[in-house]
Amino acid sequence: MSxxxxxxxxxxxxxTAPAAPEIPRGGFLAGWWAGLRLDRIALxxxxxxxxxxxxxxxxxxxxDLGIVTFRFVPAPTEVAAAAWGLFQSPKLFAHVTNSLIRVxxxxxVAALLGIALGLVIGRSRWLEDTLLPPLExxxxxxxxxxxxLAILMFPSSELSMIFITFMGALFPVLLNTIHGVExxxxxxxxxxxxxxxGRWSVFAEVVLPGALPSVVTGLAIGMGTSWxxxxxxxxxxxxxxxxxxxxxxxxxxxxxxxxxxxxFIGAFGMASSGLIKLxxxxxxxxxxxxxxxx
Amino acid sequence: xxxxxxxxxxxxxxxxxxxxxxPGKVRFEAVRNxxxxxxxxxxxxxxxxxxxxxxxxxxxxxxxxQPSNGRLRVDGExxxxxGPDRGMVFQHHSLLPWRTALDNVAFxxxxxxxxxxxxxxxxxxxxxxxxxxxxxxxxxxxxxxxxQQRVEIARVLIxxxxxxLMDEPFGALDAQTRERMQQLLLGIWGRLRPTVxxxxxxxxxxLVLSDRVLVMTHRPGRIREEIVVDLxxxxxxxxxxxxxxxxxxxxxxxxxxxEVRQSLVGGLEVARIELPVEA
Numbered sequence: 001m002s003x004x005x006x007x008x009x010x011x012x013x014x015x016t017a018p019a020a021p022e023i024p025r026g027g028f029l030a031g032w033w034a035g036l037r038l039d040r041i042a043l044x045x046x047x048x049x050x051x052x053x054x055x056x057x058x059x060x061x062x063x064d065l066g067i068v069t070f071r072f073v074p075a076p077t078e079v080a081a082a083a084w085g086l087f088q089s090p091k092l093f094a095h096v097t098n099s100l101i102r103v104x105x106x107x108x109v110a111a112l113l114g115i116a117l118g119l120v121i122g123r124s125r126w127l128e129d130t131l132l133p134p135l136e137x138x139x140x141x142x143x144x145x146x147x148x149l150a151i152l153m154f155p156s157s158e159l160s161m162i163f164i165t166f167m168g169a170l171f172p173v174l175l176n177t178i179h180g181v182e183x184x185x186x187x188x189x190x191x192x193x194x195x196x197x198g199r200w201s202v203f204a205e206v207v208l209p210g211a212l213p214s215v216v217t218g219l220a221i222g223m224g225t226s227w228x229x230x231x232x233x234x235x236x237x238x239x240x241x242x243x244x245x246x247x248x249x250x251x252x253x254x255x256x257x258x259x260x261x262x263x264f265i266g267a268f269g270m271a272s273s274g275l276i277k278l279x280x281x282x283x284x285x286x287x288x289x290x291x292x293x294x
Numbered sequence: 295x296x297x298x299x300x301x302x303x304x305x306x307x308x309x310x311x312x313x314x315x316x317p318g319k320v321r322f323e324a325v326r327n328x329x330x331x332x333x334x335x336x337x338x339x340x341x342x343x344x345x346x347x348x349x350x351x352x353x354x355x356x357x358x359x360q361p362s363n364g365r366l367r368v369d370g371e372x373x374x375x376x377g378p379d380r381g382m383v384f385q386h387h388s389l390l391p392w393r394t395a396l397d398n399v400a401f402x403x404x405x406x407x408x409x410x411x412x413x414x415x416x417x418x419x420x421x422x423x424x425x426x427x428x429x430x431x432x433x434x435x436x437x438x439x440x441x442q443q444r445v446e447i448a449r450v451l452i453x454x455x456x457x458x459l460m461d462e463p464f465g466a467l468d469a470q471t472r473e474r475m476q477q478l479l480l481g482i483w484g485r486l487r488p489t490v491x492x493x494x495x496x497x498x499x500x501l502v503l504s505d506r507v508l509v510m511t512h513r514p515g516r517i518r519e520e521i522v523v524d525l526x527x528x529x530x531x532x533x534x535x536x537x538x539x540x541x542x543x544x545x546x547x548x549x550x551x552x553e554v555r556q557s558l559v560g561g562l563e564v565a566r567i568e569l570p571v572e573a
Contacts, residue, residue: 185388187384187386187388188388188390190356190358190376190382190388191382191384191388192390192401192405193375193376194356194357194376194377194378194380194381194382194450195378195381195401195402195405195449195450195453196377196378196402196405196406196453197401197405198405201405205390205401206390209390209392210392212392284392286391286392286393286433286435287391287392289433289435289436290391290433290435292435293435293436
C-alpha cells in the first residue's frame with residue numbers, strides 16, 4: 001500500500017474494512033416446503049411415483065444387474081398387501097405406541113442432556129477439556145455394540161432400549177449445541193456487557209438464543225438418528241415395537257413385512273424430524289427473516 | 295434539561311501514561327505512553343494509520359481490555375470492566391438478531407430492571423430520536439446498514455451513558471448515508487451532550503464532527519499531535535470546503551501520511567487487531 005493509497009476516502013475505508021457479514025449459524029434447512037410452488041410439488045410427487053414404478057418393474061421381472069439383484073425383493077404390491085395386513089392387525093397399535101415411547105423417551109433425555117452439556121462445554125474451556133474426550137470416544141460406537149452392556153447395565157429391557165435410542169440422539173444434539181455456542185459472534189457478548197448485561201443475562205439473552213438455530217438442527221438430526229437406532233434397540237424387545245416387528249420378520253423370512261417395517265420407521269422418522277423443524281421455526285421467526293435477507 | 299450543568303461535567307476521561315499489550319503469536323505493545331484528558335461532553339476523534347491501536351485504546355476505555363501500564367479513569371473512577379455508562383458502537387452492528395429494533399433498544403433498560411411497559415415506551419422515544427419511528431417491529435436483518443447503526447446508537451443512548459465510544463461506526467456505509475448519519479449524530483450529541491470518543495479512518499469525518507482530533511503514530515501507537523478543531527458550531531453542510539477546514543485537513547493528512555510512510559519503512563505489518571474480548 002503506497003502512501004497515496006491511504007486517501008482516507010469512504011471507498012478506501014470500506015476496502016480495508018473487515019468484511020464480516022452476519023453468517024447464519026448452523027445448517028438449518030429453512031423449510032424446504034416453504035414457498036414451494038405447485039409445479040415443484042407436483043414434480044416431487046412424480047419423482048416418488050417413478051421410483052415406486054421402477055421398484056415394481058424390477059421386482060416383477062427379477063431384474064439382475066450382476067452385483068445387485070431384485071430376485072428376492074418383494075414388489076410394492078406385495079408390500080402394500082403386507083402393510084394392509086399390519087393395519088388390520090390388533091398388534092399395530094401396540095407396535096406403534098411402544099416404539100414411539102421408546103424413541104421419544106430416549107430422544108427427550110438426549111435432548112435435555114445434550115443441550116445442557118453442549119451449553120456448558122461450549123462456554124467453558126475447562127469443561128470442554130474434561131468432558132469432551134470421553135464423549136468423543138463413545139461417539140463412534142454404534143447402537144448395536146451397546147446391546148450387551150445395555151442389557152447388563154439396566155434393570156429392565158425397556159430401559160435398555162431407551163438407552164440405545166438415547167445414545168443415537170445424544171451426539172448430534174450435543175455437537176450441534178457446542179458448535180452453536182462457539183459460533184456466537186463475540187461482539188454480541190461484548191456489546192451486551194456494555195449495555196449492562198451480567199453473566200446470567202449474557203447467557204439467557206445472547207448465548208441461548210444465539211445457539212438455538214444450531215440446537216434445533218441438532219434436535220432434528222438427533223430425532224432421525226434415534227429412529228435409526230430403533231431396530232437395534234428393539235432386538236431386545238419381547239413382542240412389540242416397529243423395530244421388533246421388522247427384526248422378527250427378518251428372522252421369519254417375511255420379506256414384504258420387513259419392507260413395511262422399514263417404511264414405517266422411515267415415515268415416522270421423517271414426520272418427527274419435520275415436527276422438530278416446525279417447532280424451531282415457530283420459536284425463531286427471526287431466523288427465517290435473517291436467512292431470507294442474507 | 296435540569297441536569298444540564300452536571301451532565302456537562304460528567305464523562306471526563308483521563309488517560310495517564312497508558313500502555314496496552316495485546317496477546318497474539320507474540321505478545322506485542324499496541325499503544326504506548328498515551329496521556330490525555332478528554333473533558334466531559336467533548337467530542338474527540340482519533341485518527342492514525344491502520345493498526346496503530348486506535349480501536350485498542352477505545353476497547354480499553356470500554357473496559358474490554360486492561361492497560362498493562364498507566365491509569366485509565368472516567369470521572370475519577372478506574373475502569374474495571376464494561377458498563378452501561380460507557381456505550382460502544384462498532385463498525386458493524388452488534389444488535390441481537392432475535393430481537394426486534396424496539397427490544398434491542400430496550401435491552402439496556404431491561405438489564406437495569408425497568409418494567410416492560412416503561413422500557414417499551416422509552417425505546418419508542420429513542421427510536422424516534424434516531425428517525426426510526428415505525429420500524430419498531432423490524433428485526434435487524436430487515437433494516438438497511440444505516441438503519442441498523444441508528445438502532446445501535448439509540449440502544450446505547452437509552453442508557454444515558456456518560457461516554458459514547460464509536461469505532462468507525464459509519465465506515466461500512468455509503469457516502470450519502472454516512473453524511474446523514476454524521477448530521478444525525480451531531481444533532482443528538484448537541485442535545486444529550488455525552489462525551490464522544492470516535493475512531494475513524496476518514497479525516498473529513500473527524501474534522502466535521504470533533505472538537506479535537508488526536509493523531510496517532512504508527513505502532514505502538516502514541517499521540518503524535520492533538521489538533522483543536524476551532525470551527526463554529528453548528529457547522530454548516532459546506533464546512534468541508536471552507537479554507538479553515540481545508541487547512542486543518544492538510545495538516546492531518548500530512549501527519550497521517552508521514553506515519554504511514556514510517557510504518558512501511560519500519561517494515562511493520564499493517565494489520566488489523568482483533569478485539570480480544572473475554573467471552
